[in-house]
Every structure is written in C-alpha cells, then in structure tokens.
Amino acid sequence: MFSTVGALYRHAVRLLHPTTGPEVDVSDLHLDLERPPPPGRPWVILNMVASVDGATTVKGLSGQLGGPGDRQVFRTLRGLADMILVGAGTVRAEGYRPPRSPDDSLASARAAAGQPVRPRLVVVSARLDLDPSAALFTERLPEDPPPLIATVRSAPLDRREALAEVADLIDLGRTRVDLTGLLAALGDIGARTVLCEGGPDLNHQLLAAGLVDELCLTISPNLVGGAGTTGPGLLSGGTFAVPSGLRLDRVLAHDDFLFCRYLVA
Numbered sequence: 001m002f003s004t005v006g007a008l009y010r011h012a013v014r015l016l017h018p019t020t021g022p023e024v025d026v027s028d029l030h031l032d033l034e035r036p037p038p039p040g041r042p043w044v045i046l047n048m049v050a051s052v053d054g055a056t057t058v059k060g061l062s063g064q065l066g067g068p069g070d071r072q073v074f075r076t077l078r079g080l081a082d083m084i085l086v087g088a089g090t091v092r093a094e095g096y097r098p099p100r101s102p103d104d105s106l107a108s109a110r111a112a113a114g115q116p117v118r119p120r121l122v123v124v125s126a127r128l129d130l131d132p133s134a135a136l137f138t139e140r141l142p143e144d145p146p147p148l149i150a151t152v153r154s155a156p157l158d159r160r161e162a163l164a165e166v167a168d169l170i171d172l173g174r175t176r177v178d179l180t181g182l183l184a185a186l187g188d189i190g191a192r193t194v195l196c197e198g199g200p201d202l203n204h205q206l207l208a209a210g211l212v213d214e215l216c217l218t219i220s221p222n223l224v225g226g227a228g229t230t231g232p233g234l235l236s237g238g239t240f241a242v243p244s245g246l247r248l249d250r251v252l253a254h255d256d257f258l259f260c261r262y263l264v265a
C-alpha cells in the first residue's frame with residue numbers, strides 16, 4: 001500500500017517472470033478453462049504469434065517466430081476446438097494440411113465430451129483460389145469430413161466446381177462472407193468452440209464485428225524490423241472507431257517466449 005500523494009502515481013505492479021508459479025501442463029490448464037458459447041454462436045478463440053515489435057511473419061511465413069512452447073499452445077488449442085477457422089490467405093501462404101489427432105489428455109477429453117477425434121477445418125474465401133490437389137484436401141483421413149469452405153455467390157463457377165469435389169462449400173454472402181452468419185452456421189452444425197488461426201485480414205473482421213471471445217497471443221522473443229514492409233501485424237484493415245479492450249487472463253512463459261491469454265472485453 002502507498003500512503004503519500006505519490007500513491008496517486010504508483011500502482012502495485014506484479015512481477016510475473018522470472019519468479020514464481022508452479023510448472024503447468026498447458027493442456028490441463030486449457031482444459032480447465034470455461035468457454036461458454038455466447039448466444040447464437042460458438043466461443044471464438046483467436047491464436048497468433050507475433051514478434052516483440054509486432055510482426056506476424058518473417059519472409060511471409062510465421063514459422064520462424066515460433067518455438068517448442070508455442071507449438072504446444074498451438075496443438076493444445078487445436079485439440080480443444082471443434083472447428084479451426086482460417087482465411088484463404090493463410091492457407092495459401094502456410095500450405096495448410098489436415099489437422100492431426102491431439103495428444104493423449106486432449107484426445108480423452110474430446111472423447112468424453114463427444115467431440116470428433118479431430119477438429120474440422122473451415123476456410124474463408126471469396127475467390128476460391130485454392131488448389132483441389134493440395135495436401136489440405138488430399139491427405140484427409142477418410143473418416144473425417146472434408147474441409148468446409150465458406151464462400152460467396154460471386155465466386156468463380158469453375159473454381160467452385162473443382163473444389164466441390166474435395167470440400168463442402170457454403171455460400172454466405174454475395175461478395176464477402178458474412179462472418180456472423182458463418183459462426184451461427186458453425187454453431188448450428190455442432191461447434192461450441194471455434195479456433196481462428198488468422199490471418200490478419202480475417203482477424204480484423206472478426207474483432208470489428210465483436211466475434212472474438214479470447215485472444216491467445218504468443219510474444220516471440222524476436223525483433224523483425226521493417227515496419228510497413230513486412231506485412232500487417234495481428235490485424236490488417238482500418239483503425240477501429242473505439243479500441244477493442246482486452247482483459248489479461250493469464251501469462252505463461254517458456255524459454256524466452258510469453259504466452260498471453262486475453263479475454264475480449
């Protein structure tokens with residue numbers, strides 16, 4: 001407690017690192033968290049990694065920003081989710097593949113909750129510039145449903161026909177996918193938790209529309225530089241009329257990485 005006039009300017013700041021805290025199992029920790037679906041849609045988690053100076057890619061890919069702890073968080077969040085939502089730009093850049101089976105404790109929790117063994121991938125695309133012979137489509141296990149592609153009525157017919165062979169397509173808008181409608185539709189087909197893996201274009205729209213409940217941000221111990229030339233940070237798009245408030249729920253550390261879980265106010 002502070003007792004003088006100076007107290008007005010002094011706040012009880014808490015040291016989180018390198019002190020304290022027990023070692024935790026990331027899967028157990030996340031499995032214990034409450035994620036109640038809001039009315040009319042699933043709970044939406046957004047998971048991203050960014051450098052200390054806010055870059056989300058190095059040479060167009062996020063891989064160099066990651067590390068073992070980050071990959072564990074990534075796998076854990078996938079293991080919790082009913083569906084993984086991703087923009088077509090990220091699918092194209094990162095060469096997406098079908099989601100893998102989660103590790104033991106998550107697999108058991110999924111089975112106990114009646115979730116499918118693996119989350120289903122949902123790609124958002126207007127242009128449908130996706131290769132039907134890509135691993136994302138061809139390496140799917142036969143027992144899993146095909147990826148879902150949320151698209152628009154104006155999508156090119158030839159691309160639509162090619163992708164209809166390997167994916168389920170759903171139209172949700174004329175030129176842009178209505179993301180509120182998409183999340184409602186995912187809820188209707190059983191999703192209670194949706195993990196969004198970016199990228200910045202999709203993130204911006206979801207946050208602008210108030211459709212994100214939780215932001216899991218890995219702060220990667222790197223400086224990338226080149227502001228304005230290395231691509232957007234967590235969000236592309238315009239400035240919000242009012243900044244979107246976040247509540248810091250918890251912070252984990254591994255090596256020099258920080259894993260921050262925020263709840264969207």
Ligand SMILES: NC(=O)c1ccc[n+]([C@@H]2O[C@H](COP(=O)([O-])OP(=O)(O)OC[C@H]3O[C@@H](n4cnc5c(N)ncnc54)[C@H](OP(=O)(O)O)[C@@H]3O)[C@@H](O)[C@H]2O)c1
Pocket residue numbers: 047048049050055056057060061062065086087088089090091093094124125126127128129151152175176177178179197198199200201202203205231236
């Ligand atoms: N650091 C990280 O954690 C992280 C995570 C993810 C991605 N990234 C990086 O981010 C970059 C990609 O960023 P991005 O902003 O281009 O990607 P994005 O958000 O993944 O994809 C943008 C594309 O998604 C489709 N899309 C988004 N919203 C739509 C809507 N409402 N209706 C219809 N289509 C919609 C459009 O696809 P079409 O063009 O097909 O119409 C659009 O061009 C990559 O370099 C990737 O490596 C980094």
